[in-house]
Amino acid sequence: MDFAPSDLAESLREEVRALCRGFPPEYWREHDHAGGYPWEFLKAFAERGWLGLVIPERYGGSGLGVTEAGVMLEAICESGAGLSGASPIHFYLFPLTPVIHHGSEEMKAAWLPALARGELMSAFGITEPDAGSDTSRISTRAKRREGGWTISGQKVWTTNAENAQKILLLARDQPRDDAQPYAGLTLFFTDLDRSRVTVRRIEKLGREAVDSNEVFINGLEAADADVVGEVGKGFAYLLDGLNPERIVIAFEAVGIGRAALRIAAAYARERVVFDRPIGRNQAIAHPLAAAWAKLEAAELLAFKAAWLFDHGRPCGREANAAKLLAADAGFEAADAALQTLGGFGYAKEYHLERLWREVRLYKIAPVSQQMVLNYLAQHVLELPKSY
Numbered sequence: 198m199d200f201a202p203s204d205l206a207e208s209l210r211e212e213v214r215a216l217c218r219g220f221p222p223e224y225w226r227e228h229d230h231a232g233g234y235p236w237e238f239l240k241a242f243a244e245r246g247w248l249g250l251v252i253p254e255r256y257g258g259s260g261l262g263v264t265e266a267g268v269m270l271e272a273i274c275e276s277g278a279g280l281s282g283a284s285p286i287h288f289y290l291f292p293l294t295p296v297i298h299h300g301s302e303e304m305k306a307a308w309l310p311a312l313a314r315g316e317l318m319s320a321f322g323i324t325e326p327d328a329g330s331d332t333s334r335i336s337t338r339a340k341r342r343e344g345g346w347t348i349s350g351q352k353v354w355t356t357n358a359e360n361a362q363k364i365l366l367l368a369r370d371q372p373r374d375d376a377q378p379y380a381g382l383t384l385f386f387t388d389l390d391r392s393r394v395t396v397r398r399i400e401k402l403g404r405e406a407v408d409s410n411e412v413f414i415n416g417l418e419a420a421d422a423d424v425v426g427e428v429g430k431g432f433a434y435l436l437d438g439l440n441p442e443r444i445v446i447a448f449e450a451v452g453i454g455r456a457a458l459r460i461a462a463a464y465a466r467e468r469v470v471f472d473r474p475i476g477r478n479q480a481i482a483h484p485l486a487a488a489w490a491k492l493e494a495a496e497l498l499a500f501k502a503a504w505l506f507d508h509g510r511p512c513g514r515e516a517n518a519a520k521l522l523a524a525d526a527g528f529e530a531a532d533a534a535l536q537t538l539g540g541f542g543y544a545k546e547y548h549l550e551r552l553w554r555e556v557r558l559y560k561i562a563p564v565s566q567q568m569v570l571n572y573l574a575q576h577v578l579e580l581p582k583s584y
């Protein structure tokens with residue numbers, strides 16, 4: 198067994214680290230405070246060609262795997278950028294999987310090169326007010342018209358919708374059939390035409406730099422050429438992107454946990470209370486040490502899942518388990534770190550509270566811990582489906 202990331206992944210990690218040093222924690226605190234999109238950071242990644250990391254070379258990308266993507270996103274998070282830095286990059290990598298795998302030649306040739314160069318941004322519209330974990334309940338409707346479709350409905354939590362020119366949008370082309378709840382869902386990659394779409398920002402706990410939105414769609418026109426793959430098979434195409442996304446989320450959570458531990462360990466070495474460094478107290482040291490060990494274990498499983506995916510092998514159980522363990526380990530590390538700093542853990546100045554707020558997201562989205570456990574119970578342990 199060889200657990201070492203490839204030379205390519207290691208050199209990418211070093212280059213990403215070097216780039217991230219130009220974006221210190223103060224940059225992210227300011228963007229978190231003011232809510233401005235980190236355009237300079239995105240541009241720096243675009244200039245190095247890293248937004249097209251998983252886009253095939255013939256469409257202007259690098260054609261690399263989920264391992265390299267995970268290493269890159271982990272390094273961003275570990276730098277202290279957290280999700281404020283990782284999410285803008287993440288959204289160039291994974292929501293596009295169905296387009297890469299199932300889009301027509303014309304669609305890929307038309308849009309992937311511009312996405313790889315960072316000249317276009319795409320939003321990802323699946324979740325609806327009445328359909329989160331249960332995607333089969335979406336009600337956004339796509340109706341046939343001459344030469345295309347007219348789409349109306351509402352999405353929620355749509356990342357990037359404030360600035361995106363394109364949207365990967367799941368809509369229902371037939372009424373829901375209880376016997377086949379995932380049939381009749383079609384995936385569109387289409388223009389986010391602002392004359393037919395209204396976007397309203399959601400105020401949220403963390404990651405304020407990257408917008409999350411309600412999206413009201415009123416008669417959005419999509420061409421037949423905007424359909425990804427075949428009509429009615431949109432849900433199956435989405436599933437293709439789930440495992441790689443869970444894997445990179447695991448890497449991101451590990452990166453945030455490590456950033457938090459770095460801050461906490463430095464503080465625990467220096468801060469003197471009752472005439473000794475607080476790090477000498479095992480009640481401070483042990484939670485940090487335990488968190489470190491759990492992050493290592495979660496990362497190892499993420500590497501295994503990434504290796505399986507990149508070698509074309511089934512990886513559903515490993516991808517889900519890695520996401521589960523990493524989301525918990527990342528939050529546990531951030532929480533132990535915050536406790537270590539006492540009152541200053543609560544202060545913006547030390548950057549921990551931002552990491553703590555950001556990593557909490559990964560216990561909820563893009564899939565909750567409970568839904569991951571449901572998956573493992575049903576598909577690994579062969580227990581009856583619970584919902």
Ligand SMILES: Cc1cc2nc3c(=O)[nH]c(=O)nc-3n(C[C@H](O)[C@H](O)[C@H](O)COP(=O)(O)OP(=O)(O)OC[C@H]3O[C@@H](n4cnc5c(N)ncnc54)[C@H](O)[C@@H]3O)c2cc1C
Pocket residue numbers: 321322323324328329330331353354355356357401409558561562563564565566567568571583584
């Ligand atoms: C910051 C942020 C960004 C996001 N970005 C996007 C995006 O870009 N595009 C997009 O489409 N979506 C996005 N989402 C939405 C995200 O994917 C959903 O929040 C997530 O899928 C959970 O759905 P929900 O919020 O509707 O929760 P619900 O499905 O309403 O679930 C609520 C709670 O009940 C639990 N629950 C439900 N059913 C069961 C069950 N059978 N067993 C056990 N527990 C259960 C869930 O685990 C959860 O804890 C984003 C969300 C956030 C917070």
